[in-house]
Amino acid sequence: MPNTNPNRPFGFRPWRFLNGNPWNGAVNLYFIPANDTNVYSPGDIVKSVAESTGAGLYDINGVPAVTKAAAGDTPRGVVVACSQTYPGATSSLQGNSLALEQTWLSATKPANGAYVWVCDDPNVIFKAQMNNATIGGGGTIASSLSKNCNYAVTSGTFVSGTVLNAATVATTATLPVRLLGLVNGAENVGITDLTSTTGDFAVFQCMFNLHELGRTTGGAGV
Numbered sequence: 082m083p084n085t086n087p088n089r090p091f092g093f094r095p096w097r098f099l100n101g102n103p104w105n106g107a108v109n110l111y112f113i114p115a116n117d118t119n120v121y122s123p124g125d126i127v128k129s130v131a132e133s134t135g136a137g138l139y140d141i142n143g144v145p146a147v148t149k150a151a152a153g154d155t156p157r158g159v160v161v162a163c164s165q166t167y168p169g170a171t172s173s174l175q176g177n178s179l180a181l182e183q184t185w186l187s188a189t190k191p192a193n194g195a196y197v198w199v200c201d202d203p204n205v206i207f208k209a210q211m212n213n214a215t216i217g218g219g220g221t222i223a224s225s226l227s228k229n230c231n232y233a234v235t236s237g238t239f240v241s242g243t244v245l246n247a248a249t250v251a252t253t254a255t256l257p258v259r260l261l262g263l264v265n266g267a268e269n270v271g272i273t274d275l276t277s278t279t280g281d282f283a284v285f286q287c288m289f290n291l292h293e294l295g296r297t298t299g300g301a302g303v
Contacts, residue, residue: 092124
């Protein structure tokens with residue numbers, strides 16, 4: 082019987098630490114410059130970017146800037162939440178709408194830029210869905226469980242549309258994502274055949290094989 086997992090991408094979702102402890106919700110604040118035209122949603126992968134002078138192009142509070150990562154980039158981390166304005170202790174809520182009903186950032190940013198909270202710990206394990214492409218190297222879901230892969234970036238709204246790219250599964254050490262096996266839970270109730278040669282929208286546990294804050298040289302998969 083073929084696999085029947087639903088196609089419901091959600092980007093990268095923090096799950097637990099490599100040492101087995103559950104993820105505790107810890108994040109760090111980053112700045113999105115006003116001239117950045119990317120759409121940002123929870124689950125998107127970001128990387129560091131240089132800030133420049135000019136209104137809305139740098140943060141006056143010393144918050145470092147990030148931008149949306151493209152496939153193959155070394156990540157800084159994963160967006161967990163977004164804000165239209167600076168959320169720090171010196172900000173005023175009077176007369177300044179926080180737009181809390183909007184959980185994403187559109188292509189048009191506020192004049193002074195926007196902000197994202199990022200899970201940037203290199204030791205966090207994430208959940209992410211694989212697309213339904215043919216698995217690289219003639220492999221199967223079973224043979225992918227300890228290999229590396231790239232991600233495919235797609236914009237979402239309420240959540241990210243980014244997925245693991247099955248076509249890139251390989252042992253190559255320079256691939257940015259390390260697959261750590263399937264998530265054993267309700268996310269994979271439709272995955273009953275691990276010999277399938279396509280990704281079948283399987284949800285994997287994974288972590289970044291390359292990371293700005295800890296792993297600039299990746300390890301090969303097996």
